[in-house]
Amino acid sequence: MSAKSEIRVFAPATVANVACGYDVLGFAIDAPGDEIVVRHGEKPGLHITKITGDDGKLPKNPAQNTAGVAALDLLKHLGMTDRGIEMEIHKKMPFGSGLGSSAASAVAGAFAVNKLIGEPLTKNQLLPFAMAGEASADGAWHADNVGPCLLGGIVFIRSNSELDVAQLPAPKNLWAAVVHPDIEILTKVAREILPKEIPLENATQQIGNLGGLLCGLIQEDYGLISRSIHDVIAEPRRQKLIPDFYKAKRAALAAGALGFSISGAGPSVFALCEGEQSAKKVADAISGIFAAIPLNSQAYISRINTKGVHVIS
Amino acid sequence: MSAKSEIRVFAPATVANVACGYDVLGFAIDAPGDEIVVRHGEKPGLHITKITGDDGKLPKNPAQNTAGVAALDLLKHLGMTDRGIEMEIHKKMPFGSGLGSSAASAVAGAFAVNKLIGEPLTKNQLLPFAMAGEASADGAWHADNVGPCLLGGIVFIRSNSELDVAQLPAPKNLWAAVVHPDIEILTKVAREILPKEIPLENATQQIGNLGGLLCGLIQEDYGLISRSIHDVIAEPRRQKLIPDFYKAKRAALAAGALGFSISGAGPSVFALCEGEQSAKKVADAISGIFAAIPLNSQAYISRINTKGVHVIS
Numbered sequence: 077m078s079a080k081s082e083i084r085v086f087a088p089a090t091v092a093n094v095a096c097g098y099d100v101l102g103f104a105i106d107a108p109g110d111e112i113v114v115r116h117g118e119k120p121g122l123h124i125t126k127i128t129g130d131d132g133k134l135p136k137n138p139a140q141n142t143a144g145v146a147a148l149d150l151l152k153h154l155g156m157t158d159r160g161i162e163m164e165i166h167k168k169m170p171f172g173s174g175l176g177s178s179a180a181s182a183v184a185g186a187f188a189v190n191k192l193i194g195e196p197l198t199k200n201q202l203l204p205f206a207m208a209g210e211a212s213a214d215g216a217w218h219a220d221n222v223g224p225c226l227l228g229g230i231v232f233i234r235s236n237s238e239l240d241v242a243q244l245p246a247p248k249n250l251w252a253a254v255v256h257p258d259i260e261i262l263t264k265v266a267r268e269i270l271p272k273e274i275p276l277e278n279a280t281q282q283i284g285n286l287g288g289l290l291c292g293l294i295q296e297d298y299g300l301i302s303r304s305i306h307d308v309i310a311e312p313r314r315q316k317l318i319p320d321f322y323k324a325k326r327a328a329l330a331a332g333a334l335g336f337s338i339s340g341a342g343p344s345v346f347a348l349c350e351g352e353q354s355a356k357k358v359a360d361a362i363s364g365i366f367a368a369i370p371l372n373s374q375a376y377i378s379r380i381n382t383k384g385v386h387v388i389s
Numbered sequence: 390m391s392a393k394s395e396i397r398v399f400a401p402a403t404v405a406n407v408a409c410g411y412d413v414l415g416f417a418i419d420a421p422g423d424e425i426v427v428r429h430g431e432k433p434g435l436h437i438t439k440i441t442g443d444d445g446k447l448p449k450n451p452a453q454n455t456a457g458v459a460a461l462d463l464l465k466h467l468g469m470t471d472r473g474i475e476m477e478i479h480k481k482m483p484f485g486s487g488l489g490s491s492a493a494s495a496v497a498g499a500f501a502v503n504k505l506i507g508e509p510l511t512k513n514q515l516l517p518f519a520m521a522g523e524a525s526a527d528g529a530w531h532a533d534n535v536g537p538c539l540l541g542g543i544v545f546i547r548s549n550s551e552l553d554v555a556q557l558p559a560p561k562n563l564w565a566a567v568v569h570p571d572i573e574i575l576t577k578v579a580r581e582i583l584p585k586e587i588p589l590e591n592a593t594q595q596i597g598n599l600g601g602l603l604c605g606l607i608q609e610d611y612g613l614i615s616r617s618i619h620d621v622i623a624e625p626r627r628q629k630l631i632p633d634f635y636k637a638k639r640a641a642l643a644a645g646a647l648g649f650s651i652s653g654a655g656p657s658v659f660a661l662c663e664g665e666q667s668a669k670k671v672a673d674a675i676s677g678i679f680a681a682i683p684l685n686s687q688a689y690i691s692r693i694n695t696k697g698v699h700v701i702s
Binding site for chain 1 (some may be wrong): 410411412413414545546547548549551553555557583584585586587588589591592593594595596597598599600601603604607608610613616617622
């Protein structure tokens with residue numbers, strides 16, 4: 077068999093919502109992330125042969141597995157469901173962490189299989205298949221994790237239903253400090269905590285901040301970015317699911333963060349920072365608040381990851 | 390007296406909201422607009438000596454007049470309320486047109502007086518004084534007309550209360566077709582027709598479209614601009630105040646408009662178009678729908694006006 081008979085890919089964690097961009101904005105970070113290995117197999121069809129790092133929680137039936145659904149959806153589209161493919165899934169980030177764990181698996185599944193069979197589709201064309209995988213886990217149809225995980229960088233989603241996405245430039249010195257406290261929040265619970273209706277005034281504030289954040293990112297205006305990182309819709313409701321959220325927020329801002337909010341549906345939190353040193357200091361400040369509870373946490377420091385999912389071997 | 394003893398300024402009409410940017414986005418056009426003349430006077434204090442084009446509707450008492458309030462607020466800030474200044478106001482656009490008529494008067498008043506007394510403040514610094522004039526007419530505090538009228542171009546308002554505004558580049562070939570049908574809508578009525586609460590889903594759609602529009606404007610992506618010009622909040626409620634609104638919209642889109650919606654609180658409508666020829670065709674299509682009602686209307690074709698208020702003599 078050729079060197080291409082086995083492919084290992086890495087799909088990065090992502091921070092969705094980004095404060096004012098509920099369901100429409102996300103960015104990728106360098107670590108953590110999931111790895112998926114695919115190879116040609118004798119037996120027709122897609123088979124998940126091995127899963128690690130999931131504490132036995134994930135089903136090996138591809139039709140019930142996030143990465144499997146994404147890959148199957150792609151193979152079905154290409155009329156190649158009989159092709160013999162073996163898949164190994166190595167979960168390297170926690171479930172329900174707010175870091176786009178299911179999106180990473182879905183993206184990795186679709187991307188790896190596409191590579192293995194000779195790359196018939198572009199990354200952009202893989203978006204709907206990765207979305208199908210993510211939706212099978214999450215029940216919702218939003219691209220704010222899948223988009224940046226697949227494409228890399230900062231991704232804005234004009235329309236989730238139309239999958240109309242735009243990539244934004246990442247200011248060179250923009251760093252993220254992401255801290256994951258060791259508790260689990262189900263996306264479903266975090267969604268149900270949100271109101272069905274919101275005051276028009278809040279919508280206008282959120283729209284103002286989202287627009288300000290986009291202008292700030294594009295114009296590399298750190299002051300404007302900082303003034304714009306406010307979420308008046310989800311954060312006030314979801315913060316109660318995260319112990320000492322406001323203490324952590326105050327500590328992050330006091331340590332120099334441009335802004336701080338919840339990553340995705342939580343419990344991970346993130347801060348945007350100007351420079352690596354600032355991000356380190358901010359991550360330490362946040363971790364310190366959780367440690368005092370006491371609550372274990374993992375901190376990640378990263379530039380915006382502009383690569384997205386990629387082959388590692 | 391020196392040549393600078395009398396100054397005439399022109400303040401342009403503006404399109405606020407721009408579909409998905411309710412209260413946070415506006416742009417200036419070349420015409421119509423208001424003119425204000427100021428000169429040094431013998432009698433201490435600000436005096437409005439002449440008003441034309443208002444059908445006798447505007448008060449000459451500066452404290453009750455939009456342009457007067459803006460000028461007085463500025464003079465008060467500078468400790469110069471005793472300075473003798475005469476002001477003439479020439480209204481050249483209709484009241485309640487949705488073209489930022491009161492904003493134009495307020496901007497012209499503050500800008501003209503600032504020029505006359507030697508320009509102690511920059512354009513940006515005049516924003517709160519022009520806002521005070523506009524608020525005296527309108528009762529609300531939003532900068533989506535005053536901002537672009539003063540600064541020119543496309544202006545995004547991150548926060549109305551903080552007056553945090555950003556200027557966006559205007560794609561070179563972006564034209565506006567603005568049509569004012571001869572009916573009057575009071576801003577107050579158009580505001581009261583809006584709900585106090587909106588579905589979260591609509592807020593997310595609006596945020597997606599607003600972000601898409603900003604990305605499209607900055608990246609000169611006419612396709613993205615076109616896909617983003619949708620208002621799911623104000624337009625569905627306010628359209629009933631404008632006769633045959635949806636007929637006009639369909640005609641504009643059929644004639645090639647990138648998008649179409651209500652200018653400010655209406656009754657003026659606007660379309661964004663790629664190129665002058667397209668804008669002319671679209672304006673004719675819209676005017677044709679109003680003419681068939683029958684309803685008189687005035688059409689204006691303009692590039693985005695990047696100058697804003699300026700001295701004309």
